[in-house]
Amino acid sequence: MTRDDALQLDAQDPLAPLHELFQLPEGKIYLDGNSLGALPKATAERVRRAIEQEWGSDLIESWNKAGWIDAPRRLGDKLAPLVGARTGEVLVADSTSINLYKVLHAALSLQQGQRKKVVSERSNFPTDLYIADSVVRAHGGELVLVDTPDEIPAHLDERCAVLMLTHVHYRTGRMHDMALLTRWAQQAGALTIWDLAHSAGAVPVDLLGSAADFAVGCGYKYLNGGPGAPAFVWVHPRHHGLSYQPLSGWLGHAQPFAFSPFYQPAAGIQQYQCGTPAVLAMTALESGLEVFEQAQKLGGMAALRSKSLALTQLFMDEVEARVPQARIVTPKESAQRGSQVSLALNGDLSGAAYAVMQALIARGVVGDFRAGDPRRLEAEPHLLRFGFTPLYTRFADAFDAVTQLADILATEAWRAPEFQKQNKVT
Numbered sequence: 267m268t269r270d271d272a273l274q275l276d277a278q279d280p281l282a283p284l285h286e287l288f289q290l291p292e293g294k295i296y297l298d299g300n301s302l303g304a305l306p307k308a309t310a311e312r313v314r315r316a317i318e319q320e321w322g323s324d325l326i327e328s329w330n331k332a333g334w335i336d337a338p339r340r341l342g343d344k345l346a347p348l349v350g351a352r353t354g355e356v357l358v359a360d361s362t363s364i365n366l367y368k369v370l371h372a373a374l375s376l377q378q379g380q381r382k383k384v385v386s387e388r389s390n391f392p393t394d395l396y397i398a399d400s401v402v403r404a405h406g407g408e409l410v411l412v413d414t415p416d417e418i419p420a421h422l423d424e425r426c427a428v429l430m431l432t433h434v435h436y437r438t439g440r441m442h443d444m445a446l447l448t449r450w451a452q453q454a455g456a457l458t459i460w461d462l463a464h465s466a467g468a469v470p471v472d473l474l475g476s477a478a479d480f481a482v483g484c485g486y487k488y489l490n491g492g493p494g495a496p497a498f499v500w501v502h503p504r505h506h507g508l509s510y511q512p513l514s515g516w517l518g519h520a521q522p523f524a525f526s527p528f529y530q531p532a533a534g535i536q537q538y539q540c541g542t543p544a545v546l547a548m549t550a551l552e553s554g555l556e557v558f559e560q561a562q563k564l565g566g567m568a569a570l571r572s573k574s575l576a577l578t579q580l581f582m583d584e585v586e587a588r589v590p591q592a593r594i595v596t597p598k599e600s601a602q603r604g605s606q607v608s609l610a611l612n613g614d615l616s617g618a619a620y621a622v623m624q625a626l627i628a629r630g631v632v633g634d635f636r637a638g639d640p641r642r643l644e645a646e647p648h649l650l651r652f653g654f655t656p657l658y659t660r661f662a663d664a665f666d667a668v669t670q671l672a673d674i675l676a677t678e679a680w681r682a683p684e685f686q687k688q689n690k691v692t
Contacts, residue, residue: 267584269666272660272662276661285660287306287308288304296632296658296659300605300651303488304490306553306556308556309550312550312552313546337358338548342354343356348471348489348558349471349483350471350475356499357498357499357539358498359498359538359543361496364497365499369499370384370428376457376508381424381427382402382425382427383410383425384408384427384430385421391436415442429448429457438596439606440596444476448479459481463484465483466488467490469571470567479501480502485497489551489555491555495550515541557657574656575603579600581652582598588668588669589672591615605654605655606651606652608651620688621680621685622650622671622675622685624685625685626667635648636648
């Protein structure tokens, strides 16, 4: 492919108008939306209004007048179509870690102590494993970690209570078959919890169609809600009224403004709310979700998925053609790939991955680095991660990123001293 070919793809892209909805710095190729989404242009004005008018002038009246109190459910309804849920089933609140804590407790309570084993992947995102470890210890259970997805079926036995997986793997970009694994788990008597942090807003998700039991996810990656944006939680309606989450906060009460000293859980997903919603953060996230309303007019998640696959395919093809020093870790099969591509550097270059990424960032190509396990680098190498957000990433961006990567490796520009010092956030 030539750069003119990539520009032609951009000219033909039906989703191209969405790029203009984002504030993207001139001369910067942003391929880290799988870690922090870009800023929608409408967000600053929307947050300013919330600060100056709703908070500054209307003050406490805004809980009713501006609908602050309804934000968790309102945002959940905007998010629901992106994850295959219905109106009234998704709640936006708290963080992914806290929501995972809630649903793990709820899932184990449904098993009534008869099953206590939670199965996950050793390479799952660490916060998920930390939360799971704390919950199973509280229940006197066991956390079993597999090294490869192929090992999962063997652990779906009579002791397995929960299969807890991240739909799209944060390191490799591998995407699980949600429907298949959910079916296997449920046939064995287990429940499923899906972390959608690297899925929601980038790939189609069908929670109801897959018959999943619980799901959580964050708002600051592909949903473009801003740093630290609130997370979301979903519970299949068949579990409503039967499972209870442990953080019984006042806004999860059936009548919070009755101020009863005794807790009575609200019906449905509402009981998964704990405390007061973070209004300013919710405001920013709502602006991010409204971009998807514009995307819906241009084909919705199906069109976004089609572009995502095309972008990642172009990037992988160009890496294979022009960057012999790197190998692709992300699955090449479309059905197994999320919206990112992860690369490992070959041979002696493996240890240079962080410096190479810093050199790329210095040239305006922003991805990120994820360290591998130093004891298992063959199976879990250091990675260069590139996220392709179909809302705003262009085909020329993918092509130009490979051009810069190829040059940095060919000229060994990454050896410059300024690229060797590791920052706190990688």
